[in-house]
Amino acid sequence: MARVRLEDVARHAGVSMKTVSNVVHDFPHVSARMRERVQAAINELGYRPNAMGRGLATGRTGLLALALADVTIPYFAELARMVSTHAVKRGYRLLLEQTDSSLEEERAIVSASEAGLVDGVIFQPAAMSSFEIAKHRTDVPIVLLGEGPAPLSVDHVMIDNVDAATTVTRHLAALGRTRIGFLGHERGRQTQTSKVRIMGYQLGLELEDLPVDPSLLVASNAISAAAAAQALGAALDAGLKIDGLVCRDDLAAIGALRALAERGVSVPDDVAVTGWDDITMASFTHPTLTTIAADTTALADAALDLLEERIGGFEGLGRHVIVPHRLVVRESAPSAG
Amino acid sequence: MARVRLEDVARHAGVSMKTVSNVVHDFPHVSARMRERVQAAINELGYRPNAMGRGLATGRTGLLALALADVTIPYFAELARMVSTHAVKRGYRLLLEQTDSSLEEERAIVSASEAGLVDGVIFQPAAMSSFEIAKHRTDVPIVLLGEGPAPLSVDHVMIDNVDAATTVTRHLAALGRTRIGFLGHERGRQTQTSKVRIMGYQLGLELEDLPVDPSLLVASNAISAAAAAQALGAALDAGLKIDGLVCRDDLAAIGALRALAERGVSVPDDVAVTGWDDITMASFTHPTLTTIAADTTALADAALDLLEERIGGFEGLGRHVIVPHRLVVRESAPSAG
DNA sequence: CGGAGAAGTTACAGCGCTGGTAAAACAGAG
DNA sequence: CTCTGTTTTACCAGCGCTGTAACTTCTCCG
Numbered sequence: 001m002a003r004v005r006l007e008d009v010a011r012h013a014g015v016s017m018k019t020v021s022n023v024v025h026d027f028p029h030v031s032a033r034m035r036e037r038v039q040a041a042i043n044e045l046g047y048r049p050n051a052m053g054r055g056l057a058t059g060r061t062g063l064l065a066l067a068l069a070d071v072t073i074p075y076f077a078e079l080a081r082m083v084s085t086h087a088v089k090r091g092y093r094l095l096l097e098q099t100d101s102s103l104e105e106e107r108a109i110v111s112a113s114e115a116g117l118v119d120g121v122i123f124q125p126a127a128m129s130s131f132e133i134a135k136h137r138t139d140v141p142i143v144l145l146g147e148g149p150a151p152l153s154v155d156h157v158m159i160d161n162v163d164a165a166t167t168v169t170r171h172l173a174a175l176g177r178t179r180i181g182f183l184g185h186e187r188g189r190q191t192q193t194s195k196v197r198i199m200g201y202q203l204g205l206e207l208e209d210l211p212v213d214p215s216l217l218v219a220s221n222a223i224s225a226a227a228a229a230q231a232l233g234a235a236l237d238a239g240l241k242i243d244g245l246v247c248r249d250d251l252a253a254i255g256a257l258r259a260l261a262e263r264g265v266s267v268p269d270d271v272a273v274t275g276w277d278d279i280t281m282a283s284f285t286h287p288t289l290t291t292i293a294a295d296t297t298a299l300a301d302a303a304l305d306l307l308e309e310r311i312g313g314f315e316g317l318g319r320h321v322i323v324p325h326r327l328v329v330r331e332s333a334p335s336a337g
Numbered sequence: 338m339a340r341v342r343l344e345d346v347a348r349h350a351g352v353s354m355k356t357v358s359n360v361v362h363d364f365p366h367v368s369a370r371m372r373e374r375v376q377a378a379i380n381e382l383g384y385r386p387n388a389m390g391r392g393l394a395t396g397r398t399g400l401l402a403l404a405l406a407d408v409t410i411p412y413f414a415e416l417a418r419m420v421s422t423h424a425v426k427r428g429y430r431l432l433l434e435q436t437d438s439s440l441e442e443e444r445a446i447v448s449a450s451e452a453g454l455v456d457g458v459i460f461q462p463a464a465m466s467s468f469e470i471a472k473h474r475t476d477v478p479i480v481l482l483g484e485g486p487a488p489l490s491v492d493h494v495m496i497d498n499v500d501a502a503t504t505v506t507r508h509l510a511a512l513g514r515t516r517i518g519f520l521g522h523e524r525g526r527q528t529q530t531s532k533v534r535i536m537g538y539q540l541g542l543e544l545e546d547l548p549v550d551p552s553l554l555v556a557s558n559a560i561s562a563a564a565a566a567q568a569l570g571a572a573l574d575a576g577l578k579i580d581g582l583v584c585r586d587d588l589a590a591i592g593a594l595r596a597l598a599e600r601g602v603s604v605p606d607d608v609a610v611t612g613w614d615d616i617t618m619a620s621f622t623h624p625t626l627t628t629i630a631a632d633t634t635a636l637a638d639a640a641l642d643l644l645e646e647r648i649g650g651f652e653g654l655g656r657h658v659i660v661p662h663r664l665v666v667r668e669s670a671p672s673a674g
Numbered sequence: 675c676g677g678a679g680a681a682g683t684t685a686c687a688g689c690g691c692t693g694g695t696a697a698a699a700c701a702g703a704g
Numbered sequence: 705c706t707c708t709g710t711t712t713t714a715c716c717a718g719c720g721c722t723g724t725a726a727c728t729t730c731t732c733c734g
Contacts, residue, residue, distance in 0.1 A: 017692090029712060051453045053719095055389040055393075056390060056689085056690075057690080057718085058692065066433075071414050071417050072411070072417075074409070081409045094432065094433050095430055115388065117388035225617070225618070254621050281562070283563065285623075286595070356682090392689090393688095393690065394721040
């Protein structure tokens with residue numbers, strides 16, 4: 001089973017390499033008889049085109065990189081699935097890169113120490129600033145995802161986080177909640193995601209004439225249910241009084257449910273809770289989670305659209321695409337009335 | 338910012354291409370002065386080695402494919418994370434391929450219509466039989482994951498599923514449960530995973546002198562909490578009586594918790610429930626899940642070890658590696674006594 | 675101070691494929 | 705039966721890099 005090359009097929013079929021190449025790619029201007037003859041040779045020899053050879057010759061690899069913090073974060077897993085599925089439909093395959101939100105890893109993604117491997121990059125930054133992205137960026141086409149900063153020259157797809165956070169906060173207010181907390185942002189330096197969501201939360205409070213009280217903000221040590229449960233538990237034990245809770249993401253909300261349950265606090269009666277992302281699990285928590293759902297299909301599609309245009313040679317300024325989101329109401333914060 | 342090639346650097350530094358290549362790869366036998374001079378040229382020109390070129394020349398790409406059904410299934414997400422992390426440590430990057438358990442997609446993975454793109458494949462089959470794998474397989478190094486069938490010629494890493502299922506079943510029996518059900522296998526044609534877990538479940542029942550009753554097996558329409566909840570709910574409503582429940586995986590267990598909660602059945606008092614996989618969420622369900630935890634670090638490492646040997650040229654028969662697992666006891670099925 | 679051996683550097687031939695273009699084959703018209 | 709116009713096929717030059725082997729320059733010892 002030695003490696004079979006294009007040339008071997010050509011010789012075997014008694015035609016030129018280019019003709020075989022044309023057959024492989026289903027190019028026009030190949031007579032039916034010729035096509036048949038070549039195909040027979042291909043099958044007979046078990047020929048498999050070599051992606052590297054083609055890649056070198058065409059300058060394309062058909063690979064896209066998807067860079068995100070951690071695939072085990074359910075939202076990212078769902079994002080990866082969406083992007084992968086849609087990418088495959090468009091003839092690309094997906095390279096998975098995890099950054100663990102580390103600045104160093106993110107820099108490596110953006111500055112692409114190796115050229116030619118991927119045709120484009122879809123990147124959800126967590127640590128890098130807009131300035132850093134602009135500074136380290138090479139000329140590999142890239143599309144940014146999420147609420148992070150985007151340099152003017154880079155395409156960007158996101159949902160309107162401030163609006164969503166405002167919506168969710170007002171939803172709690174409509175339930176008559178007046179001491180509405182926020183859970184799950186980072187202690188210390190915050191990701192842009194946390195910042196804009198807190199911004200929307202505050203705006204919601206203001207619109208409802210509720211006091212904005214910094215002591216209602218409960219930071220967490222990590223993006224995980226465990227860290228959120230621990231953080232909220234500690235805050236409650238220290239005397240925090242709330243009757244509503246906006247969580248930065250569903251994982252934080254799940255942690256909150258746990259911390260509240262352990263302390264005999266009823267959800268939603270004593271405290272109404274909302275999540276963010278509408279991960280699959282949000283329908284299976286106890287109680288089920290009211291949450292913000294981004295349209296991830298539209299997100300993946302938009303990102304790929306922009307990226308393909310860049311790959312195709314578009315060189316204009318960065319485009320910013322806002323993708324729809326909606327509030328999914330479940331048990332943890334039911335509708336008013 | 339035109340593309341800079343190795344040759345450009347060589348010319349700029351006044352040396353041969355090979356010397357530049359040696360510097361890039363930190364090869365020995367390059368004098369410090371030379372190294373410095375070349376490095377300066379590299380920096381000055383902003384040279385990035387081209388992966389395709391190197392790939393063609395060396396026959397290696399540094400890419401591995403990880404093929405699994407669906408990354409949004411939490412166990413697979415955790416697997417992907419592990420494999421990716423360990424692969425990166427070894428100098429590889431990971432291509433993510435989702436098969437959705439479809440026979441066609443799985444065949445495409447195994448028969449690799451394109452050569453040269455990945456150095457090896459790690460594949461968790463769901464639909465393909467051992468015979469099919471052997472039949473479609475090309476000579477790309479491959480390692481199989483999971484309890485599925487493996488042809489004699491192919492390497493394989495798994496945990497001892499029968500033993501684990503027996504353990505978990507006996508754990509429930511030790512709690513005094515006598516009507517122990519099984520939830521979450523496929524309706525109709527079952528995956529090998531389901532088969533071996535049911536096998537271990539039955540063995541456990543037999544060892545405990547409990548009756549093996551087919552009506553205690555509750556099949557589900559999909560690997561998801563929703564499908565499992567629906568299936569168990571229907572069974573309960575139809576009169577199924579159980580006091581213990583072995584679930585095929587944590588998702589099924591989460592669905593079971595939901596179905597039971599909705600019917601006012603207390604877990605673990607009325608029904609003790611166990612999951613499988615120890616996904617992160619298993620610590621945050623209500624109640625928390627007793628479950629089987631595979632050593633995924635060992636799994637990823639073993640798979641990569643085998644694969645690297647194959648990539649290195651090993652051509653012996655398929656090796657089978659069993660990786661450890663353990664029972665993690667939490668609230669849904671606490672320890673006896 | 676000459677020569678053997680080590681250290682450092684270079685030239686060159688591909689790796690497998692495709693794009694552009696030249697050449698050949700063929701068909702139709704006069 | 706020749707000539708033009710079109711379709712089909714073949715040739716060639718790389719794409720960017722590395723492995724091999726050969727060459728040049730040092731270094732050290734007798």
